[in-house]
Amino acid sequence: MPHEVLALLNRPSGDAAAHDANAPAFTFTDAATPQVSVLDLGVSRGDGIFETISVGHGKPQALEHHLQRFARSAAILDLPAPDLDVWRQAILAAIDELEPGAESWVKTVMTRGIEGDGRPTGWVYAAQSADFSRARAEGVSVVLLDRGYRHDVEQTSPWLLQGAKSLSYAVNRAVLREASRRGADDVVFVSSDGFVLEGPTSSVVYRRGDAIYSPGTGIGILDGTTQANVFRYAESLGLSTGFELLTPQQLAESDAIWLVSSVRLAVPVRAVDGADRRIDAEFTASLNDWLKAVFV
Numbered sequence: 001m002p003h004e005v006l007a008l009l010n011r012p013s014g015d016a017a018a019h020d021a022n023a024p025a026f027t028f029t030d031a032a033t034p035q036v037s038v039l040d041l042g043v044s045r046g047d048g049i050f051e052t053i054s055v056g057h058g059k060p061q062a063l064e065h066h067l068q069r070f071a072r073s074a075a076i077l078d079l080p081a082p083d084l085d086v087w088r089q090a091i092l093a094a095i096d097e098l099e100p101g102a103e104s105w106v107k108t109v110m111t112r113g114i115e116g117d118g119r120p121t122g123w124v125y126a127a128q129s130a131d132f133s134r135a136r137a138e139g140v141s142v143v144l145l146d147r148g149y150r151h152d153v154e155q156t157s158p159w160l161l162q163g164a165k166s167l168s169y170a171v172n173r174a175v176l177r178e179a180s181r182r183g184a185d186d187v188v189f190v191s192s193d194g195f196v197l198e199g200p201t202s203s204v205v206y207r208r209g210d211a212i213y214s215p216g217t218g219i220g221i222l223d224g225t226t227q228a229n230v231f232r233y234a235e236s237l238g239l240s241t242g243f244e245l246l247t248p249q250q251l252a253e254s255d256a257i258w259l260v261s262s263v264r265l266a267v268p269v270r271a272v273d274g275a276d277r278r279i280d281a282e283f284t285a286s287l288n289d290w291l292k293a294v295f296v
């Protein structure tokens, strides 16, 4: 069985006029062969959306949450609404084609398509995951970087697309290079008015006493599928959970911090801006075991 799988969607959006209704919903094709036009706006302008979904034991994790977020991102970008039944079918079929057992991931991409054509481009790509055991066990060091937007940017300036999972991740990669220049592994964004936001590919979760918190949505950050499952895990242990706006100072005063995301799952934060922090290795290991086995 292959290590990577690619399905091209023939009907990525529910707009019947834009697609051939008789075409199969998707077609498997060779992942090693180029498939996207150089004129595709996803390529030339990063104009599109994506999701990255963990696969464990041959099943996608938090699939419905990911699909809802995909649809919400499309709405924020004024893209045609994705046909979620078609996407769900393609995701499950791609996973079925993949070598079973190993931790894997599926990426869904929908772009605005070729300029002037009016039809979105869509594909589902699935592959085996890298080994994240070291980061999960030993943690990551982070630096706090100013994102340059206020925490209420989503309300004041929706055209900046904060809160959507758009393809424009050049900034999210640039900040990792800045982290590396500062001798750190990862980043936590802070709003220009001084509130903790999220990582470039992760949500921030932290523990204070018997409660687990996250900065929450509506502040220009993603509605994290892993964060939602971390809360489920915490609640199953009798811990309380909640969302709050917090400052870097309050984050520093918390008992433990994690960056959580699909695929890499929960990694403890072992230093912030050069200040070492204690990590809770035992809790993190149990949390990751639970996350690997959960499918909501």
Ligand code: PLP
Pocket: 052, 198, 199, 200, 201, 202, 203, 221, 222, 223, 224, 225, 226, 227, 260, 261, 262, 263
């Ligand atoms: N925030 C950003 C900016 C992300 O890119 C991601 C995931 O890639 C997340 C948060 C975490 O989301 P999830 O847990 O659904 O993967």
